[in-house]
Amino acid sequence: MNKAIIASLAAALCGCAVNPPPPKPLPKGPAQYVPEGEVINGRASEMTMYDLETATQDLLAKMRKSNLFTQNYTTVKTAKGALPVIVVGNIENRTSDRIQGRLDTVREIINTSLFEMDLFEVKDDTAASQIAARMLQSQTSGLENGSLVSSIGTHDSPDFMLIGDLSAFKDFGGYHTYKLHLAIHNLKTGKVVWQGIQTKIKL
Numbered sequence: 001m002n003k004a005i006i007a008s009l010a011a012a013l014c015g016c017a018v019n020p021p022p023p024k025p026l027p028k029g030p031a032q033y034v035p036e037g038e039v040i041n042g043r044a045s046e047m048t049m050y051d052l053e054t055a056t057q058d059l060l061a062k063m064r065k066s067n068l069f070t071q072n073y074t075t076v077k078t079a080k081g082a083l084p085v086i087v088v089g090n091i092e093n094r095t096s097d098r099i100q101g102r103l104d105t106v107r108e109i110i111n112t113s114l115f116e117m118d119l120f121e122v123k124d125d126t127a128a129s130q131i132a133a134r135m136l137q138s139q140t141s142g143l144e145n146g147s148l149v150s151s152i153g154t155h156d157s158p159d160f161m162l163i164g165d166l167s168a169f170k171d172f173g174g175y176h177t178y179k180l181h182l183a184i185h186n187l188k189t190g191k192v193v194w195q196g197i198q199t200k201i202k203l
Contacts, residue, residue: 044176044202046097047166052106055180055198060113062196063184072186072193073119076159084159086120086184092165095178103166110162110182123158160193161185176202 034040042048063069076084088110091103115122164182171177183195 041202044174045170047095047099047102047168047178047200049102049105051178051200051202052102052166052180053109055178055200056106056109056182057113059180059182059196059198060110060117062198063182063194064117064119066194066196069184069194076186076188080159083119083121085123085157086114086160086162087123087125087158088114089161089163091163094165095168097168099166106164106180114162120160158187161187174203178202 040048040050042051073084088107091106093100093103111122111124114120162182162184164180167179167181169177169179178200179197180200181195181197184193185191186193
């Protein structure tokens with residue numbers, strides 16, 4: 001009996017004395033940059049910035065190759081005698097994910113890409129309102145020429161507006177389908193002059 005009690009106490013003491021080793025800290029080092037053009041998969045249940053940017057650039061490439069867009073664009077440019085003015089509207093989030101910040105970045109990517117194409121005069125409504133506010137504030141403080149303020153509102157009205165939306169669907173088998181839709185509207189006629197959809201399917 002005493003031997004059994006002693007053995008039990010020894011086992012208990014041994015059990016208390018044995019502690020799991022602490023987890024090893026993760027190695028710390030400098031951040032690594034991803035090579036340009038490398039595919040970044042992320043999770044299937046979300047769109048990464050890589051997904052959004054490549055889908056956007058693919059759509060803009062399709063736009064430039066579209067005969068229908070070229071015809072509509074040429075008609076406006078010829079009638080105006082100058083580069084048409086385009087404004088990029090919001091990219092609507094039609095998913096349940098909170099990614100409006102990423103879609104706002106897509107809007108900036110589109111703005112920059114259209115500017116570099118040299119097909120349009122790109123008008124940024126957000127920047128225009130900030131410029132106008134700057135001019136008005138400076139005039140009241142006597143820091144700027146009043147002729148600048150008088151020019152506000154005399155710029156060309158946009159000929160086209162680009163808007164878009166992102167939709168997401170969870171399909172059978174664990175597939176996630178994302179569709180980025182972009183469309184260019186003629187603001188004089190209200191007609192769609194070009195539209196396209198780029199699909200990404202992730203598993």
